[in-house]
Amino acid sequence: MTEQSVLVVTDDAALLQEMQRAAAGAGLPLQHARDAATGLQHWAAASVVLVGADLATELGRAGPRRRPHGHLVWRGQADQEHYRAAVEVGAETVAATAGDSGWIADLLAERAEPRSP
Numbered sequence: 030m031t032e033q034s035v036l037v038v039t040d041d042a043a044l045l046q047e048m049q050r051a052a053a054g055a056g057l058p059l060q061h062a063r064d065a066a067t068g069l070q071h072w073a074a075a076s077v078v079l080v081g082a083d084l085a086t087e088l089g090r091a092g093p094r095r096r097p098h099g100h101l102v103w104r105g106q107a108d109q110e111h112y113r114a115a116v117e118v119g120a121e122t123v124a125a126t127a128g129d130s131g132w133i134a135d136l137l138a139e140r141a142e143p144r145s146p
Contacts, residue, residue, distance in 0.1 A: 039081025089117025
């Protein structure tokens with residue numbers, strides 16, 4: 030995985046499409062993991078990790094190490110289970126694509142900006 034890349038851990042095809050559009054708009058390569066085990070293999074190397082709510086509990090049970098720029102994403106509105114899952118995977122934020130897809134695009138665009146040495 031390259032220095033500036035996005036890891037999306039989800040088996041939700043519609044959510045993946047939204048994240049692919051956001052990553053493409055930011056010019057960032059995207060790595061897709063359809064399960065927690067694959068997600069953990071790429072966990073540390075990605076500059077941003079977007080965990081779909083569909084796999085958050087499974088990933089949380091696998092015990093990922095807390096890391097910066099980890100976010101829980103889903104389609105629809107937030108409920109208490111989403112926030113509980115975010116804690117399990119160590120997410121910094123939670124974002125429902127129904128209302129925050131612009132926020133996700135902004136987040137990825139910011140990560141794509143060149144960093145000073």
